[in-house]
Amino acid sequence: EAATANIAKCVELRQDQRTLESAAHSRQALLAALAQLNAAQLPHAKALVEMLTAAWRASMRSDRRYAAWAADQGRAGCAGPSPAGDANWQAAQRSDAQATLAKTRFAAVWSPIAAVYHLPQYPASRI
Numbered sequence: 001e002a003a004t005a006n007i008a009k010c011v012e013l014r015q016d017q018r019t020l021e022s023a024a025h026s027r028q029a030l031l032a033a034l035a036q037l038n039a040a041q042l043p044h045a046k047a048l049v050e051m052l053t054a055a056w057r058a059s060m061r062s063d064r065r066y067a068a069w070a071a072d073q074g075r076a077g078c079a080g081p082s083p084a085g086d087a088n089w090q091a092a093q094r095s096d097a098q099a100t101l102a103k104t105r106f107a108a109v110w111s112p113i114a115a116v117y118h119l120p121q122y123p124a125s126r127i
Helices: 001-009 011-034 046-073 087-119
Strands: none
Touching: 001 011, 001 046, 011 046, 046 087
């Protein structure tokens, strides 16, 4: 969130672009690890993996689009369109909404399972 706030203020664009690209790369690594995870023993394992995959993919798309928005701002010398007028910002907003929905769904299914098996709880905002 700090990176996108900086981009909107047109400060630290290059640093925030790198931060967002790094976040997207990290999510890609998480997706690869998730694909290898054997969660078959957990209730609703298939649904949990699908929801988490959807959440991380959407978040990764958002990170990449926000990074592209930072590049747009830099190229325009911060005199470009408002965020709402930037196609990358718009796409990032759509991906954010998809990620939030998938994270909320995951958390709703995960929380009762985690409670039963004494596993960590994760609010949607931390997924």
